[in-house]
Amino acid sequence: xxxxxxxxxxxxxxxxxxxxxxxxxxxxxxxxxxxxxxxxxxxxxxxxxxxxxxxxxxxxxxxxxxxxxxxxxxxxxxxxxxxxxxxxxxxxxxxxxxxxxxxxxxxxxxxxxxxxxxxxxxxxxxxxxxxxxxxxxxxxxxxxxxxxxxxxxxxxxxxxxxxxxxxxxxxxxxxxxxxxxxxxxxxxxxxxxxxxxxxxxxxxxxxxxxxxxxxxxxxxxxxxxxxxxxxxxxxxxxxxxxxxxxxxxxxxxxxxxxxxxxxxxxxxxxxxxxxxxxxxxxxxxxxxxxxxxxxxxxxxxxxxxxxxxxxxxxxxx
Numbered sequence: 001x002x003x004x005x006x007x008x009x010x011x012x013x014x015x016x017x018x019x020x021x022x023x024x025x026x027x028x029x030x031x032x033x034x035x036x037x038x039x040x041x042x043x044x045x046x047x048x049x050x051x052x053x054x055x056x057x058x059x060x061x062x063x064x065x066x067x068x069x070x071x072x073x074x075x076x077x078x079x080x081x082x083x084x085x086x087x088x089x090x091x092x093x094x095x096x097x098x099x100x101x102x103x104x105x106x107x108x109x110x111x112x113x114x115x116x117x118x119x120x121x122x123x124x125x126x127x128x129x130x131x132x133x134x135x136x137x138x139x140x141x142x143x144x145x146x147x148x149x150x151x152x153x154x155x156x157x158x159x160x161x162x163x164x165x166x167x168x169x170x171x172x173x174x175x176x177x178x179x180x181x182x183x184x185x186x187x188x189x190x191x192x193x194x195x196x197x198x199x200x201x202x203x204x205x206x207x208x209x210x211x212x213x214x215x216x217x218x219x220x221x222x223x224x225x226x227x228x229x230x231x232x233x234x235x236x237x238x239x240x241x242x243x244x245x246x247x248x249x250x251x252x253x254x255x256x257x258x259x260x261x262x263x264x265x266x267x268x269x270x271x272x273x274x275x276x277x278x279x280x281x282x283x284x285x286x287x288x289x290x291x292x293x294x295x296x297x298x299x300x301x302x303x304x305x306x307x308x309x310x311x312x313x314x315x316x317x
Contacts, residue, residue: 003150004150004153006155007150007151007154008154008157008158010154010162010163011128011154011155011157011158012158013164015158015162017122020061021124021162022157023091024120024166025166025169026170028113028116028117028120028166028170028173029118029169029173031113031116032110032113032170032173032174032177033177034305035106035109035110035113036106036174036177036178036181039100039101039106039109039181040101040181040182043082043099043100044115045099051090051096051097051099052091055087055090055091055097056087056091057088058083059083059084059087059088062080062083062084063084064079065080066081069148074141082194085194085198085199086192086194086199089192089199090192095189095190095192096186096189098189098196101182102178102186103178103179103182103183103184103185103186103187104178104180104186104187104189104204104208105178105182106174106177106178106181106182107171107174107175107178107208108208109193110170110174111211111212111215113170113210114167114170114215114219115219115247117163117166117167117170117219118163118218118219118222118223118247119244119247120162120166121159121160121162121163121166121219121223122222122223122226122239122240122243122244122247123240124159124162125155125156125159125223125224125226125227125230125239126226126227126229126236126239126240127230127236128155128156128158128159128227128228128236129152129155129230129231129239129310130230130233130234130235130236130239131236133234148311149307149310149311151310152306152307152310152311155227155304156224156227156303159223159227160220160223163216163219163220163223163297167212167216171208171212175311178251183316189204190202190203190204190208191203191204193207214273214274214277217271217272217273217295218247218268218271218272220289220299221267221271221298221299221302222243222246222247223243224238224299224302224303225243225246225302226239226240226242226243227239227302227306228303228305228306229242229243229295231305231306231309231310232305232306232309247267250268250271251266251268251272253268254266254268254282255282257281258282261283263283264282264283264285264286264290264294265283265294267294268292269282269283269286269291269297270286270290270294270295271291271295273288273291273292276288
């Protein structure tokens with residue numbers, strides 16, 4: 001155990017010694033700052049003082065749609081009824097909605113930047129193994145009294161720790177900047193959920209962490225894929241290019257093939273778990289349990305291929 005901890009520490013030291021790591025952190029902070037400035041300058045300076053009137057009007061529209069449009073799908077009807085109940089609860093308990101120009105609204109809007117975190121982690125993961133071969137330092141690693149699988153695992157864990165570190169930076173800075181720009185007054189506001197026909201108050205922090213977790217599923221899979229390609233082909237450029245290409249086009253490809261039932265077995269059809277919470281499944285009959293099983297299968301396959309190639313091939317050649 002101590003051996004693998006030392007290997008992980010060694011990998012982390014490699015990561016934070018290079019200038020590129022700090023450039024990535026700086027770019028991440030800059031993107032959050034730019035997003036905050038744009039939101040501040042484009043949002044209404046008066047804030048959402050008339051939010052009660054706005055959501056009351058919204059409720060009237062929802063009720064009108066429910067009464068006038070009889071052919072609405074059940075999912076749409078359920079969504080309208082849920083929004084009506086939540087809006088009524090907000091008015092009754094004086095809980096304003098989460099807008100982009102509020103503390104939590106800004107933090108949630110920054111979740112989109114997780115794609116950049118994924119991009120940076122893919123670069124680190126893809127370079128982790130391939131660079132050892134290109135520089136010849138892999139031979140120095142194999143001299144150590146550590147099994148090959150431990151060396152590979154330490155590199156994978158280090159890449160994931162790098163991603164976690166960037167996520168912590170993203171959340172912390174977006175929270176602080178959101179508070180500075182839009183006030184910390186709404187920090188204690190709860191998240192309103194509709195459970196079993198009733199509105200319940202939940203922790204906003206846990207809700208944001210949940211959104212972070214769902215957004216990271218795709219990132220974890222693409223980083224694991226990049227790590228596998230890097231290990232098998234020992235080429236960081238191929239691993240980075242292919243992984244980034246699939247990360248940004250995978251959803252589009254799946255969307256074009258959504259008319260076929262077999263598309264549900266493709267990885268990218270399952271990584272967006274929010275489709276079971278805020279939308280409808282890509283293919284009728286898909287469930288969250290099915291998608292989780294498919295993700296686990298792909299995750300295990302990627303890691304097995306990485307381990308098998310690194311352990312069995314003559315990596316010292």
